[in-house]
Amino acid sequence: MAIRTIHTFPDPVLRQKAKKVTRFDDELKQLAADMGETMYEAPGIGLAANQIGVLLQIVVVDVSMPGDRKKFISLINPVISEGEGSVTDDEGCLSVIDYTSSVKRFKKIKVSAQDLDGKPMEFIAEDRFARVIQHEVDHLHGKLFIDRISALKRSLYKKRLKKMLQAEQE
Ligand SMILES: [Zn+2]
Incomplete structure (x- = not known):
């Protein structure tokens, strides 16, 4: 297993x-094992392959309860086929450094995907688990959570990020 480099915004691979x-x-x-290791090292609770520069529809999602041993699932070619309800909660991303913002998501979703052997699966996810999956599936479509916040908030973040990156170079 190996820890991979996480690409960060505005790296075009994320788009x-x-x-x-x-x-x-x-x-x-x-690849999925590396993604799991990279996610926990970061640390995060979900990771999409785009984030390590691989343009394949793979996401890993942490499914362990707080205090439990770490456990993640790999979803291959995941699709959100249904969604209901809505919840607004704070979200962050390993590829969007130093920023969190509230984002509206479905409360409950139906997911179809395949496992690592190609076997199809379908399940219902709710709350935190549903949020993480929606966030990661967005990545597979080249979308980031900052696309789902107001244009004002987004431009403020971009300005702040620019300053941070400039400060790093100096
Ligand atoms: Zn993310």
Whole structure:
């Protein structure tokens, strides 16, 4: 296993659409294992392949309860087929440094995906789990949570980020 580098905004790879996974081989399992390790190292509770510069539809999501041993699931080619209710809560992203903002998401979603062997699965996710999956599936479409906040908030963040990046270079 290996820890991969997480790409951060405004890296253009985060704006690209990930392609469907068609080969369910050892390489895919290795990639998902690396993503899990990278996510926990960061630390985070979800990671999409775009974030490590791989344009494939793979997300990993932490499913452990607080205090439990860390456990994650890999969702291959995930699709949110239904959504209901809405909840606004704070969100952050390993690719959007030093920023959180409230984002509105479905409270409950229906997800179809495949596992690492290509076996189809379908399940209902709610609350925190539903939020993380919606956030990660957005990544696969080249979308970030800052696209879902007001234009004013977004431009303030971009200005602050620019200053931070300039300060780093000096
Ligand atoms: Zn993210």
